[in-house]
Structure formats: C-alpha cells, structure tokens
Amino acid sequence: MSTEVKVPTLGESVSEATVATWFKQPGDPVAADEMLCELETDKVTVEVPSPATGTLGEIVAQEGQTVGVDALLATIEEGAGASAADEAPARVARPGSEEGTHDEDAATAPAGDDAAGGETVDVMVPALGESVSEATVATWFKQPGDAVAADEMLCELETDKVSVEVPAPAAGTLTEILAAEGETVAAGGKLALLSTGAGAASAAPKLVDPEPKPESAAAREASADPSDAPAASPEPLHSGRKGDVEDAPSAKKLMTEKNLSADQVTGTGRGGRIMKEDVLKAASGTAAPAPAPKATEAPRAPVPAGDAGREERVKMTRLRQTIARRLKDAQNTAAMLTTYNEVDMKAVMDLRSEYKDLFEKKHGVRLGFMSFFTKACVHALREVPEVNAEIDGTDVVYKHFVHMGIAAGTPQGLVVPVIRDVDAMSFAEIEKAIAEKGRAARDGKLSMADMQGGTFTISNGGVYGSLMSSPILNPPQSGILGMHKIQDRPMVVGGEIVIRPMMYLALSYDHRIVDGKGAVTFLVRVKEALEDPRRLLMDL
Incomplete structure (x- = not known):
C-alpha cells in the first residue's frame, strides 16, 4: 500500500514553499514521524515528517522546486517495505558484533516486550497555534528512567507568544530525551521516547544502550581500515559548516543575485545552514551575529575592574x-x-x-x-x-x-x-x-x-x-x-x-x-x- 507525503499547512497568508533538502532518498527505510525533507517559506523553515513506516518510494518534488499547500511531495511504500524498515534498525545497530546469533535474538526483543504489554510511545511537539511553527524546550520536569503517569507534565515549551506544557501521552517510563533544554523544535517534531506497560522498566536500557557500543566497534574498524571509513561515519550531514552542510537552494540563488559569498552570510539553519532570510538580512546589512559566539562575545564597552563579576548576562526569552x-x-x-x-x-x-x-x-x-x-x-x-x-x-x-x-x-x-x-x-x-x-x-x-x-x-x-x-x-x-x-x-x-x-x-x-x-x-x-x-x- 502506498501513502502520500504532502505539503503541510504553512501558516497564515503563506501559500507556497521551496523544497530545500531531502534527508531520505528513494529506497531508504523510514519510520513514522521521521523527518523526510525540509521546506522553506519566506517566513519559516518547515520539516516534513513521514506519515507512516515503510520505504520511501518516488520523490515527486525535487530540491529547489516550488510547491503549494497540500501538493504531493513523495510516496511511502508500506506493507513488505514496512517490515523491512522495522527490521533495519535492529540489523544496523549491531554491525561487527561477534555474537551474531544473539544479535538475531536481540532483534526480536522489542516484540517480546510488546507481548508482555510494553511498547514505545513517541512524545511529540503539540500544535503550537496559528502562524507558530517552532518552539524552544524550556524545562524538562522528568529525566530518562523516571516513571510518569498519563497526562503528567513532561516538559515545557516556550514559543514567541505563549508557554506550552507537554503532557505524557501514556503511563510508563521516560526512556530517552531527544530534544534537550534550549533546543529549538518544530511543530510535530519528536521530543522524547516513552516505554509503556509491564516491560517499561526493562525496555529503557534496550532503547538507549545498544547503539553506542556497535558504533564504537565500527569506529575502531574504520580506523584500522581507511577504506571503510566513509561507510562508518554517515551522520555528519548537519553537524557543522565544514563543507558538509548544503545551503538552501533559494539561498544559493539569492546569494548569486546579491553578489554575496557564503562567508559573508551567517547561517541560522540546522548546522549553520544558510537560509533565504539569512541572505536577505546580510544584503540589507542587518544580519544577526552567529548564535554560537553570543555567549562568549566581548562586551560592547570595557567593563571597569571594579564592576567585573557584578554583571549578569541572561538570554532573552522567545516571548521577550x-x-x-x-x-x-x-x-x-x-x-x-x-x-x-x-x-x-x-x-x-x-x-x-x-x-x-x-x-x-x-x-x-x-x-x-x-x-x-x-x-x-x-x-x-x-x-x-x-x-x-x-x-x-x-x-x-x-x-x-x-x-x-x-x-x-x-x-x-x-x-x-x-x-x-x-x-x-x-x-x-x-x-x-x-x-x-x-x-x-x-x-x-x-x-x-x-x-x-x-x-x-x-x-x-x-x-x-x-x-x-x-x-x-x-x-x-x-x-x-x-x-x-x-x-x-x-x-x-x-x-x-x-x-x-x-x-x-x-x-x-x-x-x-x-x-x-x-x-x-x-x-x-x-x-x-x-x-x-x-x-x-x-x-x-
């Protein structure tokens, strides 16, 4: 069965967007709510999650293409592809393991937990309101391993208008926090994982522990055999601006039109990615300073020696x-x-x-x-x-x-x-x-x-x-x-x-x-x- 991936509502008075980046390619396994692509409007950047688990089929709207609200972006193939996608994490999470038979058994462990009445539930960013597409994680009231009751408050999000409390969707144990305090999250994004049922307590280490160990093994193999290194480190797609972040297509086009180079523009997108609005700010001479140096940048005027240590610098809230x-x-x-x-x-x-x-x-x-x-x-x-x-x-x-x-x-x-x-x-x-x-x-x-x-x-x-x-x-x-x-x-x-x-x-x-x-x-x-x-x- 095929599921359509469509352009979501983009906000009040916004009718179209540009496809900025595809995070997945046809044939890639995808999980429900996993981010497939990023759209860019003249106001905000919108991430599009997968509506179902399966395999990414055809990409209908390519990077750089302009699309309207509710337009078809791609298709997700469910059914046989879905089962393959479900099994993929279990196989990939254990490369190089010396206990292959145990790995196969471990791959079925979640099913055992489900049989015992436990399952993993995603904690999602709730609807933030008209024209609001993102929020900042202000405070986590619970930490991984804590037991939570249904509807108990897990964290508080702060938008540029109001504060939003996020309740637990079910009773269980908070397994993993995916968005830390201070991190910006999009509406519909994933905040944390919650294990429910009788197997909740025992499920926690299984969700968090298996991945780091195989990665370290893969890293050791990569260092021993340079030819395997590229396959062993696929993740730095958005890790920083060291040549591994692709700027938005509309930003590239606008930089050409404005005769600007990338080093003249401060990127505010994921991993320092340059967005269209960043180029507009740079062209008008109002570009904001890069987020990272703000905490350590020098004060505008020298601080007298007697006043040192008597100042306090606090970041403005999004509301302020x-x-x-x-x-x-x-x-x-x-x-x-x-x-x-x-x-x-x-x-x-x-x-x-x-x-x-x-x-x-x-x-x-x-x-x-x-x-x-x-x-x-x-x-x-x-x-x-x-x-x-x-x-x-x-x-x-x-x-x-x-x-x-x-x-x-x-x-x-x-x-x-x-x-x-x-x-x-x-x-x-x-x-x-x-x-x-x-x-x-x-x-x-x-x-x-x-x-x-x-x-x-x-x-x-x-x-x-x-x-x-x-x-x-x-x-x-x-x-x-x-x-x-x-x-x-x-x-x-x-x-x-x-x-x-x-x-x-x-x-x-x-x-x-x-x-x-x-x-x-x-x-x-x-x-x-x-x-x-x-x-x-x-x-x-």
Missing part, C-alpha cells in the same frame, strides 16, 4: 524577543500618533461604590473600572469605526464587531488576551471574562486562541502608578487606549475650585487611516461616557 520585535515593528510600520485627554472619575466611582456589593452578590464577581472603560470604548468605536479597523495592503478592513484586547503584565512579559464580541456583553459578563483571562495570564495558561484576533486594545498602566504614558499600537490594530493612575487634583467646576479624582487618557492611533478629528472625537466620547455613565444606557 517577540515583544521587542513587535513593538519596534509597530513604530517602524504605523504612522503612530497619540492624543490625550483627562476624565473626571467621580461619577464612575460613586456608581461603583453604590452598587458594588449588590453587583457582586448577584453576579459573583467584583465590579471594577475595566468594564466601564470597555463599555465606553465600544460606544466610541461605533461612532469612529476607523479606530476599530486595520490596513491590509491597500485596503482598509472595517470590523463590525469588537474583540477587545486587555493588556496584562506577567512575570514573563506583557501579554494581551482578547475578549471576543465584547460589544454584545453585559457589565457582569465583561468583568467575569476579564477576571478569567487575568488568572490565565498570571498562571501562564493562555492559549494561542486567547491572544489572537483583537481589534482594539486597552492598557492600564495606572495599576503600576503611571500618571501619563504613550501606549504603543498592537499591530495590525489601529488604536490602543492607555489608562492611568486616578489622582486627586484641583479642578474648576461651576466657577469654583474643587478636588476631583482625575485620570489622564491617551489614545495612540495609526494616522494612516485615523485622522486627528476621528481620534479626538473617540477620546471625547470615552470621556463623556465615563463622566456621565447614563449616556451608555441611552446610547448618547
């Missing part, structure tokens, strides 16, 4: 790197401008004080200020819809709904969970949703879906004591409202100076689609709704 990149991209892309106003919070504070106990008793949640601000923003967005829109190329996309992002600070960095269809919610529903998202953010339990699709954002710097700030847009949104500290100030009301609880408001907006008049109108409508909440009831 993404926050930094997205904030800077927002400044570079949008024509960002901020307008300010101030709001007298007395009416809201009096209303909240009068009804907070009754509100909590009936709805089971506290009445805060955020629901008032959310309602006021929804009210203003209806009158100034361009603040709730976004730019897509040369089009303006107007949203006839409000998915409100509520910025929240966490120990890992700023995150913006999204409350969907907030324009259709009551005060109680908004407060419950904000409380729920806030807990999830603090506990690191936010999913990718929780932070996607926002149309407008509110950021409350006042909880940290901020009196005034200019918030940065959350692309592709065109507006963000900044709340600040409530502070008593002398104000003139009815010709008299009185003390009022005042808050500064700041609206940052994309001036490409939001005019100054629209921005000021939006902020004034928010101010009016908060200073007289009855306006929200009468839609004024």
Whole structure:
C-alpha cells in the first residue's frame, strides 16, 4: 500500500514553499514521524515528517522546486517495505558484533516486550497555534528512567507568544530525551521516547544502550581500515559548516543575485545552514551575529575592574524577543500618533461604590473600572469605526464587531488576551471574562486562541502608578487606549475650585487611516461616557 507525503499547512497568508533538502532518498527505510525533507517559506523553515513506516518510494518534488499547500511531495511504500524498515534498525545497530546469533535474538526483543504489554510511545511537539511553527524546550520536569503517569507534565515549551506544557501521552517510563533544554523544535517534531506497560522498566536500557557500543566497534574498524571509513561515519550531514552542510537552494540563488559569498552570510539553519532570510538580512546589512559566539562575545564597552563579576548576562526569552520585535515593528510600520485627554472619575466611582456589593452578590464577581472603560470604548468605536479597523495592503478592513484586547503584565512579559464580541456583553459578563483571562495570564495558561484576533486594545498602566504614558499600537490594530493612575487634583467646576479624582487618557492611533478629528472625537466620547455613565444606557 502506498501513502502520500504532502505539503503541510504553512501558516497564515503563506501559500507556497521551496523544497530545500531531502534527508531520505528513494529506497531508504523510514519510520513514522521521521523527518523526510525540509521546506522553506519566506517566513519559516518547515520539516516534513513521514506519515507512516515503510520505504520511501518516488520523490515527486525535487530540491529547489516550488510547491503549494497540500501538493504531493513523495510516496511511502508500506506493507513488505514496512517490515523491512522495522527490521533495519535492529540489523544496523549491531554491525561487527561477534555474537551474531544473539544479535538475531536481540532483534526480536522489542516484540517480546510488546507481548508482555510494553511498547514505545513517541512524545511529540503539540500544535503550537496559528502562524507558530517552532518552539524552544524550556524545562524538562522528568529525566530518562523516571516513571510518569498519563497526562503528567513532561516538559515545557516556550514559543514567541505563549508557554506550552507537554503532557505524557501514556503511563510508563521516560526512556530517552531527544530534544534537550534550549533546543529549538518544530511543530510535530519528536521530543522524547516513552516505554509503556509491564516491560517499561526493562525496555529503557534496550532503547538507549545498544547503539553506542556497535558504533564504537565500527569506529575502531574504520580506523584500522581507511577504506571503510566513509561507510562508518554517515551522520555528519548537519553537524557543522565544514563543507558538509548544503545551503538552501533559494539561498544559493539569492546569494548569486546579491553578489554575496557564503562567508559573508551567517547561517541560522540546522548546522549553520544558510537560509533565504539569512541572505536577505546580510544584503540589507542587518544580519544577526552567529548564535554560537553570543555567549562568549566581548562586551560592547570595557567593563571597569571594579564592576567585573557584578554583571549578569541572561538570554532573552522567545516571548521577550517577540515583544521587542513587535513593538519596534509597530513604530517602524504605523504612522503612530497619540492624543490625550483627562476624565473626571467621580461619577464612575460613586456608581461603583453604590452598587458594588449588590453587583457582586448577584453576579459573583467584583465590579471594577475595566468594564466601564470597555463599555465606553465600544460606544466610541461605533461612532469612529476607523479606530476599530486595520490596513491590509491597500485596503482598509472595517470590523463590525469588537474583540477587545486587555493588556496584562506577567512575570514573563506583557501579554494581551482578547475578549471576543465584547460589544454584545453585559457589565457582569465583561468583568467575569476579564477576571478569567487575568488568572490565565498570571498562571501562564493562555492559549494561542486567547491572544489572537483583537481589534482594539486597552492598557492600564495606572495599576503600576503611571500618571501619563504613550501606549504603543498592537499591530495590525489601529488604536490602543492607555489608562492611568486616578489622582486627586484641583479642578474648576461651576466657577469654583474643587478636588476631583482625575485620570489622564491617551489614545495612540495609526494616522494612516485615523485622522486627528476621528481620534479626538473617540477620546471625547470615552470621556463623556465615563463622566456621565447614563449616556451608555441611552446610547448618547
């Protein structure tokens, strides 16, 4: 039976890729989930795993060829080829053994374990969310040999958006860790091996031990007979940039076009492989330094002798790197401008004080200020819809709904969970949703879906004591409202100076689609709704 190998989903707005490297050739035995080839898009590199165990049949898309989503890459021949593929590791793992009869018996040992109720289960990288193709292994909670229960957390992965915990797919013993802490793994990649059933404990050494011994024997034979050396060391395909790493075809082509040599480009692919984006960075003069020297590179400025040993260098998390990149991209892309106003919070504070106990008793949640601000923003967005829109190329996309992002600070960095269809919610529903998202953010339990699709954002710097700030847009949104500290100030009301609880408001907006008049109108409508909440009831 033949199984098709097709191009996987490549991410949002990505419709095609270039076949960069085939790791297997027709006739090679392959195991399920073993990497067959690597695809390269204009955004990421995607590894394609084998959908089944068997023998690689025909390669339909050659290296350098451009393919679309769901296009046919190759075929896997199952059946007779599959059994041969299953037996191949047992034969290859024991070359040069002096106990051939025992090797044949050992080759059937896994079947004995299966008969005793044990089997090997792959621990895979889970789906990481839309447009996220890779993650970094942050922490392993278990080590090889540890017993694990089904659904017990094995490790934590860190993406550029959220942290993802990986549970054990079954009860058993963790046999081997394939991706160490700090290693980058692709979605659908293999993290570890787990032995299950009664034979779990005894299966561990069989999975880990047999391979190193034959390799050392093969290495000794290779050193004794130089003619056998090439066959004895097939693995350094991606071990480093010493002539044994093939650069991506698209990268080669682009280097030729840009008149660049390989030593002028820092490769970020596997084993230092040069990718298309590396060439683009080098051509624009923004190439990143090679990953390896970062830990030992000299400081930018000499460190005074008295300060030596009092500094600490910590690598930025992927989340922090993404926050930094997205904030800077927002400044570079949008024509960002901020307008300010101030709001007298007395009416809201009096209303909240009068009804907070009754509100909590009936709805089971506290009445805060955020629901008032959310309602006021929804009210203003209806009158100034361009603040709730976004730019897509040369089009303006107007949203006839409000998915409100509520910025929240966490120990890992700023995150913006999204409350969907907030324009259709009551005060109680908004407060419950904000409380729920806030807990999830603090506990690191936010999913990718929780932070996607926002149309407008509110950021409350006042909880940290901020009196005034200019918030940065959350692309592709065109507006963000900044709340600040409530502070008593002398104000003139009815010709008299009185003390009022005042808050500064700041609206940052994309001036490409939001005019100054629209921005000021939006902020004034928010101010009016908060200073007289009855306006929200009468839609004024």
